[in-house]
Amino acid sequence: xxxxxLSMDGLVLKEIPLRKEHxxxxxxxxxxxxxxxxxxxxxxxxxxxxxxxxxxEDLNSTNGTLVNGQPIKKHFLKxxxxxxxxxxxxxxLVEAVASGETSEYDKSTQFRSEPLQVVYGDRDAMTAxxxxxxxxxxxxxxxxxxxxxGSNAGHQLQLTKTLTTLGRRGQVAVIARRPQGxxxxxxEGSDFxxxxxxxxxxxxxxxxxxxxxxxxxxxxxxxxxx
Amino acid sequence: xxxxxxxxxxxxxxxxxxxxxxxxKNEDSVFxxxxxxxxxxxxxxxxxxxxxxxxxxATTLLSSRLEAAFATTAAHExxxxxxxxxxxxxxxEQIEAVNAAIYHxxxxxxxxxGMGTTLVAAVFCDDRVVVAHVGDSRLYxxxxxxxxxxxxxxxxxxxxIDQGLMSxxxxxxxxxxxxxxxxxxxxxxxxxEIHVYSVRxxxxxxxxxxxxxxxxxxxxxxxxxxxxxxxxxxxxxxLIQMANDHGGDDNISVVVVKVLxxxxxxxxxxxxxxxxxx
Numbered sequence: 285x286x287x288x289x290l291s292m293d294g295l296v297l298k299e300i301p302l303r304k305e306h307x308x309x310x311x312x313x314x315x316x317x318x319x320x321x322x323x324x325x326x327x328x329x330x331x332x333x334x335x336x337x338x339x340x341e342d343l344n345s346t347n348g349t350l351v352n353g354q355p356i357k358k359h360f361l362k363x364x365x366x367x368x369x370x371x372x373x374x375x376x377l378v379e380a381v382a383s384g385e386t387s388e389y390d391k392s393t394q395f396r397s398e399p400l401q402v403v404y405g406d407r408d409a410m411t412a413x414x415x416x417x418x419x420x421x422x423x424x425x426x427x428x429x430x431x432x433x434g435s436n437a438g439h440q441l442q443l444t445k446t447l448t449t450l451g452r453r454g455q456v457a458v459i460a461r462r463p464q465g466x467x468x469x470x471x472e473g474s475d476f477x478x479x480x481x482x483x484x485x486x487x488x489x490x491x492x493x494x495x496x497x498x499x500x501x502x503x504x505x506x507x508x509x510x
Numbered sequence: 511x512x513x514x515x516x517x518x519x520x521x522x523x524x525x526x527x528x529x530x531x532x533x534x535k536n537e538d539s540v541f542x543x544x545x546x547x548x549x550x551x552x553x554x555x556x557x558x559x560x561x562x563x564x565x566x567x568a569t570t571l572l573s574s575r576l577e578a579a580f581a582t583t584a585a586h587e588x589x590x591x592x593x594x595x596x597x598x599x600x601x602x603e604q605i606e607a608v609n610a611a612i613y614h615x616x617x618x619x620x621x622x623x624g625m626g627t628t629l630v631a632a633v634f635c636d637d638r639v640v641v642a643h644v645g646d647s648r649l650y651x652x653x654x655x656x657x658x659x660x661x662x663x664x665x666x667x668x669x670x671i672d673q674g675l676m677s678x679x680x681x682x683x684x685x686x687x688x689x690x691x692x693x694x695x696x697x698x699x700x701x702x703e704i705h706v707y708s709v710r711x712x713x714x715x716x717x718x719x720x721x722x723x724x725x726x727x728x729x730x731x732x733x734x735x736x737x738x739x740x741x742x743x744x745x746x747x748x749l750i751q752m753a754n755d756h757g758g759d760d761n762i763s764v765v766v767v768k769v770l771x772x773x774x775x776x777x778x779x780x781x782x783x784x785x786x787x788x
Contacts, residue, residue, distance in 0.1 A: 446730050446752065447737045458737055460748065462755050472740035486744060 285510035286338055288331070288367075289375040290317070299494065301510055302333045309369070310343075323347055323370030331361070338376065340367060425508045427466050429459070432496070432503040441504075451477070455500040457484070459491065466491040466506065475500060517547045520773040521634060525549075525765045526746040530721055531758030537561030538719050538763035539627075541569040546577055547585070547634030547773075549765045553647050553719040555693070556625030560616070564627040564695050567612050572631060575604040586636035586775050597633040597640040598704050605629065605642060605694065605702045612695025626696035630661060630717050632767070634709065636775045642704045645690040648723060650731065651707075652714040657732035660707060664692035714739065715767040718749070721760035725753040735766070742766050 290298040300307075300317055307316040310328040319328075325345035332339045338361040342349040350368040351359045359365075367374040429441040429450070441448065443466060448459045455473035459466055467488040470476050476483045478498040479491075491497075493508045521544045529536040537554040539562070550572055554565030585597035592599060608629075616622040628645025641649055646663040662668065666689035670676040694700055714735050723731065730752060738745035746766050753762040 445733070447733055447748070449737055456740065458744075460751075462751070469744060471738055471744060486741065 286333065286336070286361075286376065286378050287510070288317075289377060290319075291373050291375070292371055299507070302331060302338060305333055307331045307333070319369065319372055321370065321372070324372070328369060329367075336378075337361075340376075345369075424461065424463060424465065425510055427461075427491075427506065427508050429497070429504045429506055432505055434502040450497070450504070451499040451502075457497075457499050459506075460488065464490070468497060473500075515545060516636075516773045516775060517545055517634065520544075520769065520771050521547060522742055522768045522770055523549060523765065524742040524746045525763075526750055527763040528750045528754070528758075528761065530761050531754055533759075533761055535559065535562060536761045537565055538721070538761040539565035539569040540717075540763050540765055541573045542765050542767070543573065543577070546580065548573060548576060548632070549634075549715070549717055549767050550629070550631045551647050551717040551719060551763055551765050552627045552629045552694070553645070553721075553761070553763070554625065554627040556616075556622065558621050560622045560625035561627070563615070563622060564612050564625040567615065568608055568627045568629050568694055571608045571611055572604055572629070575607060576600060576631075576633065579604065580633075584635070584775075585633050585640070586638070594706060595635060595638065595640055597635055598706060601631060601633065601640060601642040601704055602702060605631075605644065605700060609694045609700035610698070613698055616695060624696065626693035628690060628719070629694050629702070632715060632717065634767070634769075634773070637709050637772050638706055639709050639715065640704065640706050642702045644692045644694050644700060644702050647717065647719050650716040650718070650728075652716070652732060652735045653710060653712070657728065657735070659728075660705075662703070663690075664703070665690050709769055709772075711769050711772050713769045715769075716749075717763075717765040717767075719761060719763045721758075721762035722749060722753050722764060725756040725759060725762070739768070742768055 286302045288300045288302065289296060290300060304316060308327060308330045309315055309317045309319065310326050311320060311324040312326040327343050328345040329340060329342050329349050340351065340359045340361055342357055347370055348355050351365055361376045363378040365376040367376065427443045429443065431437050431439045443459055443461055446461050450457045450459065455475060456471040457477040458469050458471050460469065467490050468479060468484055469488045470485050476485055479489055480496055491506045495506045497504050497506060523542040523544045525540040525542045527536060527538050527540050539552045541550040542548065550569045552565035552568040554561030556564060579600045583596050585595060587596045589596050589599050612625065616625045628647040630643040630647040630649050632649060633640040641660060643649065643661045644664060646665040648659050649661045650657060650659050667681050669691060671678055671681055692701055716735065731749065734748045734752065735745055738748055746764050749764050750762050
């Protein structure tokens with residue numbers, strides 16, 4: 285599934301899967317993707333997705349929409365296209381997040397404290413139009429871990445094996461790949477890993493897209509490839 | 511015996527048994543006692559609850575009989591007749607007795623006719639492990655990066671492979687893979703296979719029923735044991751989970767034994783010299 289990576293000043297703010305056929309972008313709260321900034325029009329633009337193809341349309345916004353630096357009215361999105369609304373950028377990706385795209389995540393957490401609001405629209409409507417989950421998905425989507433801190437920040441680790449070990453000797457956690465999803469478990473060491481800031485023990489915890497794991501002081505992000 | 515228990519703190523053992531996702535009953539049975547260096551696993555067969563009865567009889571009778579015997583004669587003591595550790599002869603005798611008990615129970619009660627069980631038993635003593643098995647339950651050993659089955663199945667399939675009639679790959683898809691050529695309790699005689707192996711600190715032993723290895727690749731079993739080496743509970747959980755994630759067609763049982771340190775008999779060199787001189 286294609287997705288949009290919203291960023292500002294090179295900092296990633298949000299990853300937005302294009303689950304709905306029609307996704308509106310604008311300042312007002314009713315939009316599927318709300319960007320609460322005065323430079324953005326109330327109803328700024330829309331992305332229409334039909335099967336594997338996505339089209340971007342500017343809805344006569346005050347400040348316009350650029351794709352790869354050029355103003356557009358209607359545009360057929362290609363993998364890697366960069367959409368701009370004022371200071372905000374959105375990268376259109378067909379497959380996984382490109383390496384390095386989210387490597388400055390640490391800084392973005394600081395940024396988040398500013399009054400910026402990025403929200404999804406009607407979650408129920410989105411899931412209803414594109415059923416997801418183990419009951420309907422016959423195959424498990426691929427997944428990877430991207431290191432967010434430490435000397436290897438930006439590196440990705442593909443979770444292709446049944447078991448993937450994280451951490452170093454004496455301080456180990458494991459991600460088990462199962463038909464139902466990916467599960468994180470603490471294996472050894474006195475410091476327990478953190479999952480979104482919460483301690484994980486020997487009780488396996490199912491990982492959700494964009495969960496942040498911290499092991500032995502190193503932060504990493506789990507993401508699914510849709 | 512006045513000597514202190516050499517095995518104290520030498521072994522860590524975790525047992526786990528699970529009915530799987532398809533069978534209504536669990537006909538597997540497991541037993542382990544780290545302080546006596548004992549691990550036993552049985553996979554029963556037979557109608558009604560006969561399979562459960564046979565496997566339960568095998569683990570409970572064999573464990574109590576072995577512990578009683580080792581209380582009198584230490585498992586590691588060299589047997590005068592065979593030159594093997596006493597545990598070897600003791601296992602042969604006690605499995606014979608357990609076989610008779612199950613066989614007679616089946617004769618006495620129509621419900622239990624034809625019941626039987628596989629059996630794999632490991633006795634750890636004096637830096638060695640004495641392994642007895644009947645049927646297709648297995649003992650695997652992980653030593654360093656080497657993972658291998660120590661037991662050789664007594665199954666129709668394994669015989670076909672041994673005779674070159676079938677490749678191991680073809681065997682995975684054979685319909686006859688659950689036919690065993692030897693079992694405990696089905697005949698008035700039983701023929702256990704018994705061998706002695708040296709043990710090293712760091713070794714991990716896995717006793718398991720076919721519900722595990724029929725569902726999970728050996729490479730995956732090895733990976734689970736390596737990955738969770740520091741946490742046996744998790745390795746056992748992972749093994750059962752993998753078998754169920756692959757369908758859980760049969761009951762799944764595992765006994766995971768980790769050798770934390772060596773456990774030589776008292777006096778080390780001196781007693782070894784003594785037993786050698788004798």
